[in-house]
Amino acid sequence: MSSNFATSSRKVVKSMYKQTCTNLLELSSAKVTEWLQSFDSVITDCDGVLWIYGQALEGSADVMNQLKAMGKSFYFCTNNSTKTRSELLKKGVELGFHIKENGIISTAHATAAYLKRRNFNKRVYVIGSEGITKELDAVGIQHTQVGPEPMKGSLAEFMAEHLKLDADIGAVVVGFDEHFSFPKMMKAASYLNDPECLFVATNTDERFPMPNMIVPGSGSFVRAIQTCAERDPVVIGKPNPAICEALITEKKIDPTRTLMIGDRANTDILLGYNCGFQTLLVGSGIHQLKDVEQWKLSKNPEDKKLIPDVYLPKLGDLLPSILDSLAGKPF
Numbered sequence: 001m002s003s004n005f006a007t008s009s010r011k012v013v014k015s016m017y018k019q020t021c022t023n024l025l026e027l028s029s030a031k032v033t034e035w036l037q038s039f040d041s042v043i044t045d046c047d048g049v050l051w052i053y054g055q056a057l058e059g060s061a062d063v064m065n066q067l068k069a070m071g072k073s074f075y076f077c078t079n080n081s082t083k084t085r086s087e088l089l090k091k092g093v094e095l096g097f098h099i100k101e102n103g104i105i106s107t108a109h110a111t112a113a114y115l116k117r118r119n120f121n122k123r124v125y126v127i128g129s130e131g132i133t134k135e136l137d138a139v140g141i142q143h144t145q146v147g148p149e150p151m152k153g154s155l156a157e158f159m160a161e162h163l164k165l166d167a168d169i170g171a172v173v174v175g176f177d178e179h180f181s182f183p184k185m186m187k188a189a190s191y192l193n194d195p196e197c198l199f200v201a202t203n204t205d206e207r208f209p210m211p212n213m214i215v216p217g218s219g220s221f222v223r224a225i226q227t228c229a230e231r232d233p234v235v236i237g238k239p240n241p242a243i244c245e246a247l248i249t250e251k252k253i254d255p256t257r258t259l260m261i262g263d264r265a266n267t268d269i270l271l272g273y274n275c276g277f278q279t280l281l282v283g284s285g286i287h288q289l290k291d292v293e294q295w296k297l298s299k300n301p302e303d304k305k306l307i308p309d310v311y312l313p314k315l316g317d318l319l320p321s322i323l324d325s326l327a328g329k330p331f
Contacts, residue, residue, distance in 0.1 A: 019307040021281065021292045025317060032321040035310070039278055041253040042067055042074040043105075043244065046088070048263035048285020049315055050076070051095055057284055059316020061096035066322045068098055075247070077105040079203035079237040079267060081175030081218065082129040084138075085109045105244070107202035107237040108135045111173055114200065114236060115141055122170025125191055127177045127184050127221060128202065144169075148179040149187075158183065165190055171198035174225055174233065176218045185225055192229035199229065203237030205267060209286065238262075239270035248275070261315065263287060265295075265306035273305045281308035282315050 016038055024032055042064070044050060050060045064074055076092060076099060083091070085104045092099045108128075112135040115124070124143040126132050136143045144166070152162050165187065172188045191197050204219035222233060237243055247253045255276040262268020263285025272279035281287060289311065295303040312318060 016278075017309045019304065019309060021289070021296075021308050022310045024280075024310050024312050024321070029321060029324055032318075033325045036070070036322065036325050038257070039259040040072055040257040042072055042259045042261065043077045043247075043253075043277065044074065044261040044315075045238075045263060045268045045285075046076050046078040046092075047080060049261055049268075049282055050092075050097065052284065054091075056095040057314055057316060059314070059319050063315050063318050063322060065096070065098045066319065066326065070322070070326060073103075073253070074099075075103050075105055077238065077243065077271075079107050079205050079218070080131075081106070081108045081111070081202035081237075082131040083108065084131050084134045087131070105247075106131075106135075107175065107243070108132045110243055111175075111200060111202050111236045112136050112139045112141060114234070115139075115171060115198075118198075120171060120198070123166065123168045124171045124173050125166075125169045125188060126173050126175075127180065127188060127225075128173060128175030128218075129177065132173060132175050132202065143173075146177070146179075149181050149183045151182050163187075169197065171200060172225070173200045173202070174218065174222050175202035177221060180216075180221050185221075185228055188225045189228040192225070192231050199225075199231050199233040201233035201235045201237075203267070204235055205237075205264070238267040239274055241271065241274040243271070244275055265291065265308065269306055269308045272308075278310075279308040280310050280312065282312050284314040 016035055051057055067074060076088065078088065085101050085106050088104050088106055089099065089101045108131040111132060116139045120141060124136060124141060126143050126146055129146055133143050133146055152158055169191045172191050192199050201222040202218055204222055205217035206219040207217045208215040226232060248255060258277045259280060260268060260272030260277040261280045261282065263282050265281060265287045269279045269281055283289065292307055295306045
């Protein structure tokens with residue numbers, strides 16, 4: 001998506017609480033209803049918003065389904081490249097969401113679509129999972145296999161006996177890879193030494209905090225290869241507005257009447273800012289109110305873009321207000 005488009009979207013957005021991080025729980029029912037009426041479409045992140053560790057967050061399915069009952073369209077938009085759209089659909093339906101496959105925007109699918117639009121006709125070196133390779137298969141693009149590529153022996157032994165570079169690689173795609181390794185980084189950088197070889201990242205999510213540990217995200221692998229290859233990738237996923245370009249250009253959504261929901265400000269909320277959407281941060285995932293307070297105090301204009309319009313501790317907290325609105329409850 002061109003920067004001009006994103007800029008024009010920001011100019012016309014009419015957000016009721018623009019970049020104030022207003023807590024919806026502190027507003028009157030009438031004000032929340034007024035806010036609910038200010039958007040027609042909803043784009044929401046999945047992990048940390050709708051579900052976590054494979055389990056639906058309390059009330060999240062009810063909220064999304066009730067928003068649909070109000071006549072609003074909604075889309076899942078995930079940077080998770082490990083699953084295909086059909087796999088995400090299956091998961092969503094099993095967890096109680098009334099979603100269809102055309103309502104799912106995933107980086108694995110979007111990456112395959114990006115290469116297809118470019119009439120790509122070589123093979124892809126994939127650092128990632130079967131979510132990517134299955135989507136490449138679906139559009140007829142050849143690729144390497146995913147899985148472990150361990151270091152065999154010393155570096156000298158590996159280079160002399162095991163390192164084999166294919167001549168027909170025309171793109172390196174990097175997503176989440178639990179088998180990321182030194183040989184993979186070495187191969188990727190070697191392929192990318194050819195300026196004609198495309199460098200595509202599904203997303204740049206840095207990490208996933210868990211109770212007692214940190215799990216590296218795709219962005220950690222992308223950055224390592226970026227440093228070694230001395231090249232910047234085309235980033236497919238959030239916050240790149242290109243992930244929503246088709247919805248906007250095909251007029252399926254009006255940016256000024258669209259709400260973006262997320263738990264990670266530097267992907268979800270920033271995507272909303274870049275596209276001119278209203279934004280809702282939920283505290284059930286990565287970023288919390290304490291982070292927003294730091295961005296409010298920051299002198300860096302880039303930090304200001306991370307401040308959401310409104311906030312909820314979790315998406316399910318919106319359910320009572322939606323039910324009141326559907327019932328036409330007087331105020």
